[in-house]
Amino acid sequence: MATTYEVGNDIVSWCTKCKLMLDHKIVALVEGLPKKAKCKTCNGHHNYREKPPEKKAPGTSRKTKKSEYEVFMAQVEGDDFSGAKKYSIKGNFKENQMVDHATFGIGFILTVLERNKVEILFRDGRKRMVQNR
Numbered sequence: 001m002a003t004t005y006e007v008g009n010d011i012v013s014w015c016t017k018c019k020l021m022l023d024h025k026i027v028a029l030v031e032g033l034p035k036k037a038k039c040k041t042c043n044g045h046h047n048y049r050e051k052p053p054e055k056k057a058p059g060t061s062r063k064t065k066k067s068e069y070e071v072f073m074a075q076v077e078g079d080d081f082s083g084a085k086k087y088s089i090k091g092n093f094k095e096n097q098m099v100d101h102a103t104f105g106i107g108f109i110l111t112v113l114e115r116n117k118v119e120i121l122f123r124d125g126r127k128r129m130v131q132n133r
């Protein structure tokens, strides 16, 4: 049995403002299906959403899987990072070199992309940085 929806009916929708599944009123229908809803909690109008957005929460995958950086760190465990070269845009880096960045911390040069561009793996992930400037 297909449900018949009507404008003004109560419906439970994901509220994009409250970030919760809440009671809404149907505001607009498209081909018999709820299209827009009004939140009874915040009175906001937004598209009807049957389910919360399937957004991957940051860090969710890291619980089961180690990040690239953690894997790398495990490999070099015990290494002395005092040899890490201070990162500077004037620097000239080579692959597999360790760098010490003022903001991002210890990183590893993964690839020299161009003469003045390198890809570095930091705790935050891969970043493209300039060199030889």
Ligand SMILES: [Zn+2]
Pocket: 015, 016, 017, 018, 019, 022, 039, 040, 041, 042, 043, 044
């Ligand atoms: Zn709301």
